Amino acid sequence: MNDIAIFSDAKLNNELRAIYESHGSPVAVLLEHDDDGAAAASAVRAFCADIPDAVYIEGEALSPYPFLVPCGAFFYAIYCARERFNNFMSIDADRVDKIAAALKIGGAQASERPRPFELITSFYGFKRRDSEAFADAEIFQQILNVLLHISEKNNIVFQIKNADLMDDESVSLINYICRNVKNKKIFFVLTYRGDRPAVASIKSKLADSIFGQFRTCPVSADGLAQIFRAEGAYSDDAAFLVSLVSGRRSLLAAALEYLRARGAVVFNSGAAKYDPAPSYKAGDIRAALASGGPAEFARAVIGNFTGTARQILAAASIFHGEFRAAEVAVCLKSGAEEIKKELDGLKSAGILYQTAYGGVFSFAHPAFAEAAASLVSKDEALEYNLRVIEFFRGSVYELPNIALGRLIYHAMKTANYSDIAIFAERLADTLCAIGSAGRALKLVRFVEIVVFSKKDARSSVTGEQKTKLKLAHAKILILLGRYKIARDILLRAELETASPGDEGFRTAHAFEIDKWLGYIYMLKPALAPEGEDGAMKRFMAALNRQMSNVKSRIEITNLIALAHYHRSELEKASIFYRDSLKTLAMKKNDPGMWLELDSAQRGLSSVYLRQGEFRKALAYLKKCEELCAAAGNKKMLSNTYHYIGMLHHSRGEYAEATSNYERAIEISEEISDILAQSRIWTSLGVTHYNLANYRTALDFFNRSMQVALSTSNKKAVAILNGNIARVQAVLNNMEAAFFALREDIAILNDTGDLYGLAHAYAYLGDACHMDAKSDAAREYYLKSFEISRKSQFLRPLILSACGLIASTPAHLLSQQAQNIVNELMLIDSREIDIVSKSMILRARCAYETASGTYHRATCFINQALINFEKMNMPLETGLCLIDEANIMKLNGLFDMADAKRSYAVEIFNKIGADYYAKKYSAV
Known part of the structure; x- marks a missing residue:
């Protein structure tokens, strides 16, 4: 079969090429098809084959559970493309640290970064809690880093199939790439079925990124002449053929191969088209093919397969969308090489579509998938699904965690709810690691509410598995800042673990419950029955449970120190941090515990800073600098330089502050961490404001503002509006200052950010005072003062108090x-x-x-x-x-x-x- 002859569309090629060649930066086009996705994909591949400087990659938005994984089409494309690009081993680990473990890409260092629940209990994580919008932007940048790596030597044609089913994050990521990337040609071709209503929403959301909307043309009787010699006596059969497949090119390809296998037609390689066989008689094609429509034709074609091919088609029908030879081989207990040869034959017969990644197949048309499903009995389908689960549970050939939704799908088909609990816990942890805690929450709720309530369990869920999922649920809620609900779940889990059972299981879970309840009570003492002592009691209970486990003991000791620091009990905090350092020294500062060492050193640095011992504070931060450099964690190293710069800034040592900020920016640029750069630009802007370099300060604030707007980071936009207003006021641009402050306060009221409001009202008071509006100035200063005093916000309290006196x-x-x-x-x-x-x-x-x-x-x-x-x-x-x-x-x-x-x-x-x-x- 000649794919180019059947699927290439000269008109479509010209339309796509016009957009491709007229843009040097990323753009998207929409490509509609009539329920013939494989034909649309093949048409795009045929277009790409004529472009010598482009590499084709393929994403897929079809998912059994679309609510699970954000940016699903992109994760699919990167994972499937990893073999072609040497598993992306040459990408700096810090450029993909959030997604490497989820996708099993990059070197060992890329997958050894601290997990989210390790980070939030560390001092580094405690001081740096980002919003979910910020987390989305970080994932966007890391996926983009992979695409930029691919585009170093090639332009990219990136097709996303079933684009009307894309998750919101995939849509936002396309917009992010089209808006922010310059001088890199990434050509998104988004194919979709025209009769799906969801496409209207996709079109609206992508309005600024779409530069063309096209449609694949079904084959007409005239168009068939380019594929099959259909003139004269053959014209009636040609018309019948087009009618039978309703113009669907995928079905036409299968029909022609079906006819060729039966001697009715031959393929003329010289002309690159099919000809009637020498023995052809009018009506032979009609006689060879079933009457009816696409469904009847598909059933007839599939029904003619026998032996191994028939078994493969039956087994392949249990998969949701795509499958590999190894997976089908597991179902049939056959060798993968033998199955691969059969799959290649079915692809040549037009029954299967083979993706750009070689080993991945799907049915070429939904009608073939439906026909194949009729070949497998209920018991056979059940057994095949069980074999797939068993294979992935114990095989080295393992799915990345981000794709565990596939196994949840197979487990649901088998009522294997015990496995679902295991897969869901792993997937939820991975979703949290990529910054998608909201989706992780949806997953655990789905399992707890829907799955655990089912009565047809083939393998029932154990008490331990339910407790593990409850703990995962609570930890996700903590990440999302929903502490009260998390506390209630942990307290219920505590009651369940108190019942008789396996002692090791009870101790391990009791430790986790105590640790996380202590963490909640530290942040929100009002939620603890014991009040302010609640956190300490829980941490001490956790410590007593795991005294023999050095890593756990140090982790809890650091948390006890953090709790004292949080309560301004600096001497006590210092004692516990020093205890951690002594224990770590005895362990020769084990590299596996570098995050615990970093936490103790950062904690001590902050204790000394609040005690006014700047040199000691700086010395411990310098140790953190060395530690992050040795661990190869450039992201934390950049953050350390940023923090050192802020330390110098607070002492008015602006030259030293600027020097450290510049080192931080250099590292952030190296790993393409635009979000970290944005934070540092803001700090540089504040430093230059203090130095009265107002134009320079404004430039840094504006650069940071561009990032904040492109990532929809409302908190950052509000902070920057306040800083920009201060500069504009000094420059005597009072109208611009008031405009920025009004926008600032509107955002802060919307988000309920009291700390931001306290600053904004103080800045608005300054602007009114400068504009000779004394009464209004005092009103805003007083608002800031009252919020700050009630909430103990130090900086805005000083600003507003000074403003009240001045006005x-x-x-x-x-x-x-x-x-x-x-x-x-x-x-x-x-x-x-x-x-x-x-x-x-x-x-x-x-x-x-x-x-x-x-x-x-x-x-x-x-x-x-x-x-x-x-x-x-x-x-x-x-x-x-x-x-x-x-x-x-x-x-x-x-x-x-x-x-x-x-x-x-x-x-x-x-x-x-x-x-x-x-x-x-x-x-």
Whole structure:
């Protein structure tokens, strides 16, 4: 059979080529077919065969459980393509660390990254909890990294079959790639069946990425002439043939091969078309083929197979969609090589479609699949499904965890619910690892509610399996921040494990229950019956259960330390972290426990930082730097440099901060971690804002904003709007500042982010105060102050308190601001950063000035001025000079006051702080 002759469509090729050649960056087109997906796929492959610089890859959106796996079409394509690209071994492990284990791609290092439930209990994970939108963006980038690896030497034609059934994440990923990738040709061809209603939604969601909508043409009587010599006496038979298969090219291919096998037609390789046999007589084709339509034709063709071919067709019919020779061989207890030869023969006969990945087959048309299903009895189908499950359970030839939905499908067919519990637990863990905890939750709920309630179990679910799934359910809820429901599930599981049974099973699960209840109570003490002591009691119980297990003991010891740190019990936290370090030292810092070592060192660093011992804090972070480098974990290494930079920033050491940020960006660029780069750009923007490099700061904020918008990260958009507004206000672009802040507050109200709102109201207060709207300024400062005080948000509390003092008229300040000053003095007594301390000094200066105690005001402003000059913060330096000038004027030192003010204006002009330059030049 000549696929090119049958499936190639000159008109379609020209249409696709026009789009392909006119775009140098990713684009998508839609390709509709009339229930002939294999023909559409073959047509796209025929098109790609004529393009010398393109590699063809194939995705499949058909799934028995489409709610399970995000980006399913992409995971399918990457997994199936791994052999062609040496399992993607040459990709940096950190570029695919989220998806490597799920797909079994990359080297050993790629699959040895910490699992999600290890990370969230580590200090690194505790400090960095990302939103689900952020997790989606991370997976998008890693899948894109694989595609970019493929495209290093080739353009890509990426066909997705059954595109109307794509999950939402696959749709979003196509948009993400088309929007963000430049100068790489990735041509998405999305094939779908035209009569499915879901396609309208897909078209709408992909509107900005689609540059063409085309349709495969069924074969007409005229079109058949290009495949089969049908003129003259043969025209009636040709018309019958087209009518019989309803123009479906896949069925036509099978019909022609069926006729060739029976001597009615021959294939003319020179002309690349079929001819009637020399002995042909009019009506022979009609006589050889069954009358009716596609279904009748398919049954007739399938019914003519005998022996091994017939058995293979029957076994293949139990699979949902595609299958491999090894899988069919397991069903029939035959050799895979023998089965592969038979499958190749069935492909040549037009019954099967062979994907671009060689060893993967499917039925060429749904009518063939339905006809083949009639060949297998209920008992045979049951036995075949059981053999498939047994094969994958014990064979080296193992599915990647991300594809375990296939085994759940076979287990459901056999009522093998015990296996479903095992597969679901593994798949749920993998979904969490790729950042899809929401889908993992749907899976465990499906199993617990639907599967466990069934009464026809062939293998019933054990109590241990139910408890394991309950634990998985609770842990997923913890990842999603739904702590109360997680607590309730764990408490129910605790009651169940208390009943008599296997002691080892009970101890292991009791340890897990205590650990995770302790974690919940640490984050949400109100959920613990014992209040604030609840977390510690649970952690101690877990510790006592696993004293002999060094890894578990260190993990719990670190969690106890974290709980003390969370409660600001720094000395106790230090003791437990040091205990972990001693135990790890005795184990020679076992590489298998590097995350526990990293947690202890990061924890101690943070303890020392809050105690004001900067050098010790930095020393332990440097140890984390060495540890991450030795472990080859570039993502955590980049994060460590970022954190070191933030440490220096908090001390006003901006050169050191910038240097570490740049090192972090260099690593993030190396592993294509655009999301990490975005976070660092934001930090760089804040540093440059403090240095009064406003244009540079704005550039960094805008670059980060592009990433936040492209990943739909509302939290990041809100943070950046606030920072952009601050810059615009200083540049005297008040309209732009107010616009950004209004958008900021709208997002924060929508997401219920109180911490963000506290900042936004403080920034809006600043903007109103600068715009001479004093009453509005005080209103917003007060909102920020009240939220911050109630929720103990330190930074916005300082900003709003200072703003309230600055915006209150001098004649009212001494009476109204005493409580605010007391609040600031209480904050100042704690270990806070030097910038915050200096802001408090300015606020106290304003209060003392209004109270008439000018000598105290002078002391406060002089110290603030020294601090800001030392940190090279020119805007704040200029504002301190203005405060000094005001005090001098009140003391009658008018010439000195004018000199101070002139110097301040000179600074404002130099740094481009147009608002302040204009304001104080006019005085």
